[in-house]
Amino acid sequence: MPRHRDYVPQGVIPAVLLPFHEDLSIDEPSYRAHLRDVGSVHGVTALTTNAHASEVASCTFDEQRRILEITQEEIGAKLPIVHGIYADGSLEAQRLAKMAAAGGASALLVFPSSIYAFGQRPEMAVEHFRRIAEVTDLPLIVFQYPLAGGQGFPMSTLLRICEEVPSVCAIKDWCANPLLHERQIRTLQSRTRPVNVLTTHSAWLFSSLVLGCNGLLSGSGSVIADLQVQLFRAVQANDLSRAKSIHDRIYLTAEVFYSDPPVDMHNRMKEALVLLGRLPRAVMRPPLVKLPADEIERIRRALIAAGLLDQQGRRKAA
Numbered sequence: 297m298p299r300h301r302d303y304v305p306q307g308v309i310p311a312v313l314l315p316f317h318e319d320l321s322i323d324e325p326s327y328r329a330h331l332r333d334v335g336s337v338h339g340v341t342a343l344t345t346n347a348h349a350s351e352v353a354s355c356t357f358d359e360q361r362r363i364l365e366i367t368q369e370e371i372g373a374k375l376p377i378v379h380g381i382y383a384d385g386s387l388e389a390q391r392l393a394k395m396a397a398a399g400g401a402s403a404l405l406v407f408p409s410s411i412y413a414f415g416q417r418p419e420m421a422v423e424h425f426r427r428i429a430e431v432t433d434l435p436l437i438v439f440q441y442p443l444a445g446g447q448g449f450p451m452s453t454l455l456r457i458c459e460e461v462p463s464v465c466a467i468k469d470w471c472a473n474p475l476l477h478e479r480q481i482r483t484l485q486s487r488t489r490p491v492n493v494l495t496t497h498s499a500w501l502f503s504s505l506v507l508g509c510n511g512l513l514s515g516s517g518s519v520i521a522d523l524q525v526q527l528f529r530a531v532q533a534n535d536l537s538r539a540k541s542i543h544d545r546i547y548l549t550a551e552v553f554y555s556d557p558p559v560d561m562h563n564r565m566k567e568a569l570v571l572l573g574r575l576p577r578a579v580m581r582p583p584l585v586k587l588p589a590d591e592i593e594r595i596r597r598a599l600i601a602a603g604l605l606d607q608q609g610r611r612k613a614a
Contacts, residue, residue: 299368300376303402305437305466306492306510307341308525309378310334310517311349313566314363316579322359326576328370333574334518335371339525341511343371346396347380347405349515349562354581360392364399376402378437378513384409386427397432404428405437405468405513408447415446418453425461435465437494437513440480442472451479458484458491466492468513474500478507485510499554502543505531515561516553519568520546520604548602552595560587567592571599572611 312334315326335343345367346352346360355363367377379401383389386409393404406428412420425436438457441447448471449457458464467484471477477497484491485508492510495501501512505528517524523546530539553564566578567587580586599605 299372299400300402303342303376303435304492305342305378305403305435305494305513308339308517308521308528309342309344309494309511309513310337310340310521310524311344311347311513311515312367313515313518313562313569313575314345314350314355315566315575315577316581318577318579320579320581322363323576323579324366327363327366330518330569330575331367331370334521335375337521337525339529340375340517340521342376342378342402343367344378344380344405344513346382347378347407347515349518349565350380351562351581351584352380352382357392357395361395361399364396364401368400372400378403378405380405380407381428382407384411386424389424389428390431393428393432393434397434401434403435403437403466404432405439407439408441408449410447413446416449416453418450418456421449421453422456422460425457425464429461429463433463436461436463438464438467440467440469440471442470443476444472451476451483454480455483458487458489462489464491466494466511468494468496469509470496472497474503474507477504481508499550501546501550502527502531502539506536506539515565516549519553519565519572520549520602545602548598549604552598559584563587564591564595567595568599571596572604574611 315323317323379396381389381392381404481493494511494513495504495509497504498514498516527542569575570578
């Protein structure tokens with residue numbers, strides 16, 4: 297049973313990273329410490345695990361179940377847990393959903409199937425979500441990808457999913473199109489049964505939030521959750537002067553986290569946590585590889601410029 301039965305995804309939801317040992321096994325003590333660190337930030341409304349930030353593509357079913365167990369033990373009594381459902385096939389998605397529900401997740405973040413890269417029919421997307429909803433009554437979050445890659449849902453399909461699968465209560469919006477982003481916010485959040493838009497446009501977070509998102513779900517929250525909370529609250533209060541000031545600091549980190557190639561974004565966040573003394577090492581599972589020294593140095597300089605490290609590279613007090 298979920299520990300937070302009436303949970304509605306909204307507010308600031310960091311997606312946590314997954315530390316590994318040098319032998320590529322999961323570093324459970326470091327993961328526990330990371331969960332406590334991010335989960336202790338006042339104003340965070342939930343944590344997401346078994347998603348892109350925690351390298352779910354490289355984790356087995358049993359590893360994902362263990363990751364959820366650890367997450368529950370460390371923060372489950374305090375915060376809702378959003379669990380990623382990363383599967384190309386609907387039957388495997390059902391199996392993951394049942395596991396997550398049994399393990400105490402409070403919501404499911406449903407990734408699009410990579411099959412859609414070859415084209416999709418609206419019925420395919422609806423069926424995928426319908427099958428997940430058959431096996432659990434947990435709230436579902438649609439992960440909305442950019443349309444250009446084939447895995448994003450056209451607006452008409454997105455509305456069908458929301459209409460035909462009532463347990464869909466939010467989207468994690470990565471459409472990468474400001475016009476579509478605003479249209480989705482206005483349309484989904486004004487429905488008779490509202491569907492919250494959680495932005496993951498972390499490279500332009502301020503611009504995204506002022507359009508009216510009801511929350512954010514972001515891997516960079518694993519590093520800067522406190523700044524994200526401050527920014528979200530300032531925007532909600534319509535204090536745009538303060539919001540811009542906070543954004544100036546976030547922008548400096550986004551410039552390095554989300555530089556090319558984007559596949560390394562969470563790799564860079566791990567290196568940032570090492571520099572901040574919050575992880576012992578930055579190890580990624582292949583095919584991801586270690587960042588070069590000059591890129592790590594760019595991250596260090598960005599953390600100093602953002603006021604997260606002092607000039608000597610030491611972590612500043614909160």
